[in-house]
Amino acid sequence: MGVLKEPSAEAKVLFAALESVDGRxxxxxxxxxFMAHVADLWRxxxxxxVMGSDVAQAMILFKLARLSHDGDHRDSWVDISGYAAIGGAGTEKESE
Incomplete structure (x- = not known):
């Protein structure tokens, strides 16, 4: 699978999420x-x-609540993509 010469708008959101996750x-x-640490604090x-994947889900819900006030806020969509990736990766780790 190659990278598009001009990424789609959807791909740009995912690339921004990737940069955000890597930067964090x-x-x-x-x-x-980090999500496991937050889960420990909530407990x-x-x-x-709660587990780390629950924290990722809660953060997605938090971002969805923000989007209910401004559905065009790109950063919230980027953050949701990042939390989805973290949650998905975390569930693989939790099941090991």
Missing amino acids: QKSYGPPAD AKFGWE
Whole structure:
């Protein structure tokens, strides 16, 4: 599968999400580890049984709530794509 000479608008959103996930990894470490850490904090604070993939899902819901006020906010769509990738990768790690 080759990269398009001129990426579609959809591909540009995914590329932006990739850059965001990679950039955050440099700042905060591996996404799955960070999501697991957030899950630990939520467990301690709220007493909820959560896993890292639950955190990714919750963050997607947070971004969807923002989009309900401004459906054209590109950054929220990019963030949702990034959280979906983190959640999908995290579920692979959690099932190992």
